[in-house]
Amino acid sequence: MHLEHLARTIHDIVRENNVKDLELIVGRGASVNDIDIQNDDKFTPLHWASHAGSLECMHWLLWQSANMDAPTPKGWTPAHIAAIRGHDACVQALINNNVNINTRDRRNQTCLHMACSHGNSFVVHTLLRGGADLNYQDVNGWTPVFTAAYHGRLGCLQMLVKWGAKLSDVDNEGNTPAHLAAMEGHLPCLKFIISVTRDIPALLGARNDQGDTPKSLAEQFFKESCCKYLDALEWEQDHPEQAENLAFxxxxxxxxxxxxxxxxxxxxxxxxxxxxxxxxxxxxxxxxxxxxxxxxxxxxxxxxxxxxxxxxxxxxxxxxxxxxxxxxxxxLGGGAEKGDGTQHGHANDSKRSSEHKRLTPKEEERRRAKTKLDDLLKQIDIAKKNFRQLGGHLDEDEQREALEKETHKKFHDYDRQLEYVRVEREKLQAELDECRKEIIHLTNILRSYEDRTVYVQQRPPSRTRSHKTKKTSSVVNKPRRVEKQTGVVFVRRNSLNS
CATH class of the missing domain: 1.25.40.20 (Ankyrin repeat-containing domain)
Incomplete structure (x- = not known):
């Protein structure tokens, strides 16, 4: 067992993702850029970390300044390997360390080509966010969108189109992505390409250098599903009056x-x-x-x-x-900044211009100290990203979470206060409505009283006296009629009560 332990190489340790043994073997003199001669692809430890998804070992190797651009005989860098294997975290770790993700292999294919050919849509999204170029062509004139269409990678194709990939480009033989999808019988990809194309007749009638259209290629390679779909699509184009049936x-x-x-x-x-x-x-x-x-x-x-x-x-x-x-x-149950290069270019120009200036010894000391500080801050930032990738939480993360919780609590308290004020306002509004109703009622009573007062004051006095005189005469006449009938004389007495 002891001999077997000693026989382990740095490549074996990286494949096992054993960081402690990796530190020991490097301390004994092993190189972080040692090539695995037993492997036909001549992998370095960083290649093996990308292949096996050994994220922690990759972090340690990057800290030890392992070569991120070391190519294999096929021209594959560690970023190519991580894209092929679909290890999104490893790709992100390399991007954090400023790897060149647009490096090409012997066939001029970039990491984005590799991720699209193997259908690793998460890696595609990470590469696009990291600044991968959509328009790089390989030896066949294929951009990544051609690779996705040829291999039938619908998710990658949709991602590329969302990020601005062109479906109207042609390769070295005049093929469009629609030609490749139809030729390989990838019906979902073909349908998606047609669905996002404005000029469908031009797409269906496009011919490559051999004069083949997407439909003729599908017929040559016996892709029946694509042929049926293209036949139905052509029929709709030839009969537009029946394409939209208002009977439904x-x-x-x-x-x-x-x-x-x-x-x-x-x-x-x-x-x-x-x-x-x-x-x-x-x-x-x-x-x-x-x-x-x-x-x-x-x-x-x-x-x-x-x-x-x-x-x-x-x-x-x-x-x-x-x-x-x-x-x-x-x-239904089925179940992503460019501009870094420009910034670096401006930084290099400023450095060159500063070098032309003659600095005093004190200024040179400050410049060296500032450079060292910038390098340390950059390493600290990379270390924090590595720590978070491994599932860790920093004190600043906890402080930020605590601040977010406190802010959320304050917002909740403010919402409760606003709700209380709203309820009180509704109560006061209801009381105000009652007061308005009472004011209107009292105003109506006052107006009716004023109307009666005015009416009484405006009555003519003559009519009142004549009414009283008639009433008195009628009373006096009654005894007279009684006198005539009975013959008895009644004498009326004047009193205070009368």
């Missing part, structure tokens, strides 16, 4: 995102929830392709069948995947 209003509403119209047609029994159009597509197909999440969710909640296929053999999930509608895909 629910499909048109689902395509346009009109949820209320879809509800109305289905709830009133005008259409069936699983109705198909002339191409066999259901409402779910239309909603999924356009990313109308509310319509799709409503259809599923009301019992729509999401496993039905159209004439091209696609389910709603396939349509959502083709158009890159990730939210719809999740519901």
């Amino acid at each position: 209003p629910a499909h048109v509403a689902a395509y346009n995102g009109d949820l209320e119209h879809v509800k109305l047609l289905i709830e009133q029994g005008v259409v069936n929830i699983n109705e198909r159009d002339e191409h066999g597509a259901t409402l779910a197909h239309k909603a999924a392709g356009q990313g109308h999440l509310e319509i799709l969710q409503w259809l599923i909640e009301n019992g729509a069948t999401i496993d039905l296929t159209s004439e091209s053999g696609e389910t709603p999930k396939d349509v959502a995947r083709r158009y890159g509608q990730l939210a719809c895909l999740k519901i």
